[in-house]
Amino acid sequence: MSKIKFVQNKVYNYVKGKSVTELAFELLAFGVLMPMAVSGILFMIVGLLTGEINTTHASFGIYN
16 A cells, blocks of 8 residues: 555645736746846856957946
């Protein structure tokens, strides 16, 4: 006899209670935009630490 209890998955319950549009927007936000933001921030940090970005002229178009 198996001692493992099979319960409903929490992800299944979460998805079951959402509309398709809401799930699509969450996929866009957390599956596309968040990884792009994190990788961009890490790219800038690594570039600043390794000296690839010149900090004297790194205004990024904010102060012209």
